Amino acid sequence: MAAKGKKMDFAKAFEELEAITRWFEQEGADLDEGLKRFERGLELARACKERLAEVEANVKEIKKKFEA
């Protein structure tokens, strides 16, 4: 389910954001590191939200030899 040569891997971005949130919950003491992660988190959230704005599903009909 990894890279499919698509615009962005939503699942990956979301997981990374979850990991950042977890880091803040559990550690988050290092201020420099925290600021770095905070910026990365905002970037990921923004990218995920842009992806959410896509409305249509792209239906590709696979004909081949299926219909009698």
Add this chain to the structure above:
Amino acid sequence: MSVPAVISVAQYLDLVNDRLREVPSDVGVEGEVSDLRVSHGKWVGFDLKDAQGGGVLKCFMTVWQLSVPLEDGMRVRVTGGAKVSARFGKFQLDVRTVELVGEGALKRAYLALKRKMQDEGLFDGARKRPIPRFPERIGLITSREAAAYGDFLRVLGNRWGGVEVDFVPVHVQGGNAVPEILAAFEHFHHLGESERPDVLVLTRGGGGLEDLHAFNDESVARAVFSSRVPVVVGVGHERDESLCDFVADVRASTPSNAAERVAPSRDEVRYELDAMTRRVEEVLRANLDARRRIVEHAASSASALVSRQRERLTSELDAFGTATDRWIPNISERIEGALRVLRQVDPNRVLARGYSIVKSGKTLLRDASELVVGTDVSVQLSRGTFDANVLRINGTGKQRLV
């Protein structure tokens, strides 16, 4: 064809069987199964009987020809060729097809197959695979005409967008349904990993048991079970069940529900994203606040230290001031006292009151008896001195002290 007057048994049976071949083999014979037996896991034999009237037809076939589970008492329709077996000398039907007849038989066949697959472990919860939370590509197997197709795409679009739906149109009922659905699974099964969908959806609207036969077909159920990609099956309405439902990784109640099960809700994900960024910001802010407080605290305790030192210094100085203030008068007082004492013992003061000091040479005279007439003495007054000569000694007298 001329027949010799005398022939062997086998030749005679061949003759009979030639005639029997004229009986049309495509005619369906309907009756009830009884005395069903399977020998050597290979041969199936049963009696086909009329419910009334007592007609009996011996039937034979191989297990591989049998596409439905048979049980005694089931009503079936069979086709096949009539013949007399040379080996046993019995009339029999070589069965080609067996079809279950009536709801009751279908239901029983369904339950028997369900039990068998359950015993094989095909329904085990432990083998069910999770579907990815955010699928990028969904394989959809359903009929183009069915409302299921429209419902699925509509609900999918309402929840989530930007996914690729690889749609394989198939018949979901009728004679082509099973081979078409199997071909669709075959297609997805053999795709390379980069083309493979994250999840497959097999769906259709509701229907009676007969209508759902493709979803109760053993080969379709096994295709769902062995699919390389996790499968969501959504058939009809809540009350319906099919074998595909049981083997599916995720069972959805309807096509709409299938869409809900494969795609996350945009609103929920948006909420979650917001919650996460908020949480991250909160922690960071709390962290900054804590540090600021530490700095402030350090600054204020440093200034407290300084002011405390300053206070001590002032109080030291004060104490020093008062000590010295007292010290000087104290000293002058002591000097005064000393002076007073000194003043009291000053012999000049005694002289000033009219006393004199008389010496003979260096010796201070205190006793007249020590004197000799004619001796020179010196007399010291308060102011000035003079020398004198002892004329007489008038007695020694006694010393009296106050």
